[in-house]
Amino acid sequence: MSGAELLDVASAIAALARAAGATFIVNDRADIAALAGADGVHVGQDDLSPRHVRRVVGDTAIVGLSTHTLEHVDLALDEPISYFAIGPVFGTATKATGYDPIGLDRVAEAARRGRARGLPLVAIGGITLDRAPAVIEAGAASVAVISDLLDGGEPEARVRAYTERLSR
Numbered sequence: 604m605s606g607a608e609l610l611d612v613a614s615a616i617a618a619l620a621r622a623a624g625a626t627f628i629v630n631d632r633a634d635i636a637a638l639a640g641a642d643g644v645h646v647g648q649d650d651l652s653p654r655h656v657r658r659v660v661g662d663t664a665i666v667g668l669s670t671h672t673l674e675h676v677d678l679a680l681d682e683p684i685s686y687f688a689i690g691p692v693f694g695t696a697t698k699a700t701g702y703d704p705i706g707l708d709r710v711a712e713a714a715r716r717g718r719a720r721g722l723p724l725v726a727i728g729g730i731t732l733d734r735a736p737a738v739i740e741a742g743a744a745s746v747a748v749i750s751d752l753l754d755g756g757e758p759e760a761r762v763r764a765y766t767e768r769l770s771r
Contacts, residue, residue, distance in 0.1 A: 606635070613639035628667065633659040643667065643685065648675065653682035667725065671702040676713045680720045688747065689713045691728020692738060695750070704729065707741040714742025732764055739769060 604612070613629055617640045620627035628643045629636035633656040636644035643665025646656055653666050660666065665685045670676045679687045693704050714724045723744035730738060731751045738746050748765065752758045 609635055610638055613641060617641050626665070628665060636660055636664070645669070645688070653679075653684045657683050669727075670713070671700060671705070673709065673712060673716070676716055680716060680722065684722065686723045686725055686744070687713075687717060688725040688727050690726060690747075692726045693729025693734060695729040700728070707737060710738060710741040710743055714744075718742075732761070732768060735765060735769060736771075 609632065613627075613632075613635050617627050619625075620642070621640075626642045628645050629639065629641045630645050631647065631650050633644045633646070633651055635641075637660050641664075644656055644660055645667035646653065647669040648671070650656075651659075653668055656666050657664075662683075666683065667686045667688060668679045668682060668684045669688045669690070670679050671689065671691075676687065676689065689705065689710060691700055691702065691704050692706065692710055695704075710724070710726050717724045724742065725745050725747050726738045726741075726743035727747035730746045730748045731754075735746050735748070746765075746769075752761045752765075754761060
């Protein structure tokens, strides 16, 4: 969609999120996040650097950064971020990253490095309801899920299942 259309959609989502007490993070687009009044932005390795993102969204916004290797993790930890993500943890068809699945051992190592800097880790890629507890046990603070939320055609019920399982 065009930038104007994206801004309109993001602004509507931001308003709904505020009314529900939810946090709204825009993917990739710091400009849209700032203009829409989102809580933050998540960027990837090929997007604006977190230092540049901060110039757009300010010091109080949430800024997340995707990583795919431990080398990326080490570089991310020197950036002005609120959290970092790593993945794909498992194989996924949702998004081609060009990186092989990293597995739980690398999740654990990335989480250890992040904790040393006080930064939470989000794990992404091939996460399912059955796999999510092991990912959290490996050290991830949270998981990002796409395809598995659509399993069964009832995403709201699936989110509730995740919430229930991961809050145990």
